Amino acid sequence: MNNALIIGQYVPSNSFIHRLDPRTKIVIIFFFVIFVFFANSVASYGLLTLFSISSALATKIKLSFIIKGLTPVWILIIFTFILHLIVTKEGEVLFEVFSYPIFSGAVILGAAIALRFFLLILVTSLLTLTTTPIEITDAIEHILQPLNRIKFPVHELALMMSISLRFIPTLMQETEKISKAQASRGVDFKTGPMKDRIQAIVPLLVPLFISAFKRAEELAMAMEARGYQGGDGRTKLRELKIERRDWLTFFGFALVILSLFLTRS
C-alpha cells in the first residue's frame, strides 16, 4: 500500500497544516494553481518551489514518502519534458541525439513546464494528505454557500458526498465478500483469457448493484425516520472556525504572491 499513489490519501498528524481550516487550504491552493502560471523567471520559479517544499515539510509527513507516492506522476512529468525536447524548436542547437537536434529553448521550456506540473501536483496532494475527506466536504459546503441563492442544492451535494464517503468502505467490504462467495462457487476472476475474466465480473456486479440499491432505499427510510427534512433549520455538529493561524497563513501567502510579481522578468 505504501508505494501506491498517495493522491487522495489522508495521513493523520497534528502539524500546523493539518490544523488549518480546510477552507484556508482550499482557497490558497486554488490561487496557487492560478499563480503558478505567472512564474516566468528562475527567481520566481525558485520562490514557488521554496513555498511548496516548505509547505510539504510543514505537514510533518516525510518528504520521501510524498515524493515516492507521486511515482506515477513522475513518469508523466518526464514524458512531458521529453515531448518538449522533441517538438520545441527555439534557441540554438545544444547537441544532437542520433542526429536529432535538441534546442536550448526546448530544454528551458521543458524544464519549466515539468517543474510547474510537479509543483501543482505536490501542492494539491498536500490538501488531501492533511485534510480528511469529511473536512473537505464541509469546506466545499461553506465555500459554495453563495450558490444557494441561485437555487443550487449545496447542502444536498455535501450530504451526497459525505454519504458516499461513509459507504465506500462498506461497499468495498461487500465486493470482497461477494467475490469470495462467487469464487467458492467456482467463478474464476484471476486466470483465463481476458474475455472470460471480464465475463466473470458480471456475477460480481449484479449482486453488488442490487444490494447497493437496497441499502440506498433503507438508508433513505432511516434518514426520514430520524427526522431529516432537507437542509433548512438544521444545526451542525462539525463546525469550521477561521483562527489566527489561518489569518497568518493568508498573510504569508499574500507575501509570497507579492514577491512572485516582484521576481517576474
Add this chain to the structure above:
Amino acid sequence: MKKVFIAFRNVSFRYGEEYPWALKNISFEIFSDEWIAIIGHNGSGKSTIAKLINGLLLPQEGEIIVDGMPVNEETIWDIRKSVGMVFQNPDNQFVGTTVRDDVAFGLENRGIAREEMIQRINDSLDAVGMTDYILHEPHRLSGGQKQRVAIASILAISPEVIILDEATAMLDPKGRHEIMNTVNEVKNKHHLALVAITHDLNEITQADRVIVMSEGEVWLESNPRDVFSRKEELQQIGLDIPFIAKLADDLSSIGVPIKNQPLNHEELLIELWKYHSKM
C-alpha cells in the same frame, strides 16, 4: 391515568396493488409509559407496523393515531419528532461518517444547539457503552456495536416512544441484557412507551403486554405469562418455545406440579424449590 399514545383502528396495509395484504384489519392500543412486545414469525408484519407508526408507510384502510394526531402527510414530521425508531439492519441506518456524527444526525435534524448536542452525544454513547468508539467509522464496528450506536442515537433525541425493530438481534446475551436495562431505565425515568419487536420469545418476559402477530393479523394480545402458557399454538404459528417453558412443560408432564408459568430460570427454581420443600 393511562393515556393512549398509539392507536391502530382497523388498519389494513399492502405494499402495492399487486401484493397481498401485509396487515389485515388490525386494531390495538399502546399506552404511554408501557412496554409492549410485538412478536411473530418472519413476514408476519411486525416491521410494517413499526413503519406505519411514524408514517414511513401510510395505510390504505383504517386509521392510526399517534400522540393524539392522525398519521398523515401533514403530521408525520411532528410525529417523527416524538418517535424514535431503530431498524433491523444496523448498517443501513448509519448515516454519519463516524459514530459521533451518526448520533448527531438526528439532533442536527431537530435543530439542537451545538453545545447541547455534544452533551447529549456524550451521555447517550456513555449509556450504551460506546464512548471509546466515538471517532470510529462504521466499517470498523461490529454489527452489535452498530446496533448500540443506533440505540444511542435514539436515546439522544429523547423521544416519547422508542420502537426497537429487532434492534438487539446482533448483541450477545449479556450485551442485550445491558442494553435493554439501559433502555428500560430511560423509559422509566422519562415515562416513555417502548415497543420492542422480536421473534424471540425469550425477549418478551419483561414486557407489560404482548401482541402476537401471525400472517398479518393480531393473533393474540395478552401478558407474557399467558403467552408462554400457549406452547402448542405458538409452535403452530412458527415461533420457537424457550427452553425454560419446554422444561416446565416436561416437568409437569411427569407429575411435578408447576402452578405459575415460569418466565425465566429464577422463577422455575422457585417453583421447584417450593415443590421440594413440600415433599
